[in-house]
Amino acid sequence: MNLLLEISPVLLRGAYTTVLLTLVSGTCALLVGFAVGLARLARTRWLSIPLAIYIEVFRNTSSLVQIFYFFFVLPLIGIRLEAFTTGCLVLALNFGAYISEVVRSAILSIDRGQHDATIALNMPTSLSYRRIIIPQAIPVMLPAFGNYALELLKATSLVSLITITELTFSGAQLVQYYGHPTLIYMSIFVIYLLLALPLVALNKALERHSGGQWKPKVPTT
Amino acid sequence: MDHQSTSASQAPLAAEFVNVSKSFGAFTIIDDLNLQIRPSERVSLIGPSGSGKTTILRLLMTLERPNEGEIKVFGDVLSAGGEGAAKARPDREFRAIRGKIGMVFQQFNLFPHMTALENVMEAPVQVLGTQRQEARDLAECLLKRVGLAEKGASYPSQLSGGQQQRVAIARALAMKPQIMLFDEITSALDPEVIGEVLEVVHNLAHETKMAMLVVTHEMGFARDIADRVIFMERGKIVEDASPGEIFNSPRNDRTKAFLNAIKR
Ligand SMILES: Nc1ncnc2c1ncn2[C@@H]1O[C@H](COP(=O)(O)OP(=O)(O)OP(=O)(O)O)[C@@H](O)[C@H]1O
Ligand SMILES: [Mg+2]
DSSP, X not given: OHHHHHHHHHHHHHHHHHHHHHHHHHHHHHHHHHHHHHHXXXXXXHHHHHHHHHHHHHHHSOHHXXXXXXXXXXXXXXXXXXXXXXHHHHHHHHHHHHHXXXXXXXXXXXXXXXXXXHHHTTOOHHHIIIIIIHHHHHHHHHHHHHHHHXXXXXXXXXXXXXXXXXXXXXXXXXXXHHOOHHHHHHHHHHHHHHHHHXXXXXXXXXXXXXXXXXXXXXXXX | OOXXXXXXXXXXXXXXXXXXXXXXXXXXXXXXXEEEEOTTOEEEEEOOTTSSHHHHHHHHTTSSOOSEEEEEETTEEEEEOGGGGTXXXXXXXXXXXXXXXXXXXXXXXXXTTSOHHXXXXXXXXXXXXXXXXXXXXXXXXXHHHTTOGGGTTOOGGGSOHHHHHHHHHHHHHTTOOSEEEEESTTTTSOHHHHHHHHHHHHHHHHHOOOEEEEEOSOHHHHHHHOSEEEEEETTEEEEEEOHHHHHHSOSSHHHHHHHHHHHO
């Protein structure tokens, strides 16, 4: 019990870093995913091949290798980033690649009649996407976003390998110092679960709130 | 060929198809079609399934592009195939012309994430820049006109098919089009609500001066609403005459055969 009290500040600091990594890289992944997904839908010729390559590269290589590559290779070409920034960058690009496919397929799943209606109402394409197509596509995306949020939370442990002291790495350090691997790893396990719970709950709430049926809401004023 | 209006001496046609062809893959769906619709004219378009009626409306609404020929609206080229397609208009000009056309679809295509009122307000506010309050007043007035004054706060999923289609009509009217296209607007409806939708269109025909191009399998409606009926088959116009002529004494054998088949 004493040991738990002693190690808890370190674990909490690690957990804080894990949460921060998840939030920052998650937000960036969403931005990347939307930008890339929409750009691919626009079928701009000079963009489509580089974007397709980006997606395939990041989806089909090991995340760990990606992290090492960015951490050790970028400095060689003169780009020096902090470990934390590098970690966020790789996670954002990695998850952004997956999210862009979610965004793209969700938008493609919207009935063609909706596009037709926006044209018949003389809407420019940007307006049509902003007001009509994307708002309907988001509920389609939410379940996948929820899964990826959980995946991302777990994937943050990878960046421990580039000297970021997040939850897993702080645990490993504590084990080296104090021993008691069973207790320490059990605590880490529980903390990851606790961190995941709000994500699961949030995901459920989001799905219920804006999913499918478009239940009546308070009329806009 | 330039983009200028036709000579000022005669009022321009509301819509004109000039040698328009449209094919999907190897299939020619619209075959060198010429069609003229005058302002305020009501035209019914009838013909067997697959003859290209929907495609004509979609071409005029710019939901499809012609492969050949030109489509003009009030004298201005709206879309063109072949050589004409290359010199596309600036987007602003193009939309100014397209804004004169409205369309009601077989499947309603209401925006499911918006209430009936929001569906009707959306385009006036976002496209025309109408003030919200003004757009709301207009939308309420239009919903009342289609008999749905009480339903403004309902979502499409809470409305019957007939009600949804009437909201769709109000939504199209809110953009004040000069040409309105109706594509089998009752085909997806239960028989008992078809009447309420047709009545709304009949009232519009009496109360407004919009040109109307109506595709329908309801022959009674096609006859009553129209100044002119066009019978088409395999992407070509077979007969183009007054409702009386087409329905009472069609000249063309294929028109006769089609109308006989429909009666049975
Ligand atoms: N986007 C498309 N791609 C391929 N073929 C198409 C497309 N749209 C229409 N067609 C074909 O064009 C033909 C004419 O279609 P259209 O919908 O204009 O006929 P219609 O007269 O409206 O028929 P209906 O009375 O059944 O509605 C059909 O054979 C249809 O399969
Ligand atoms: Mg049709």
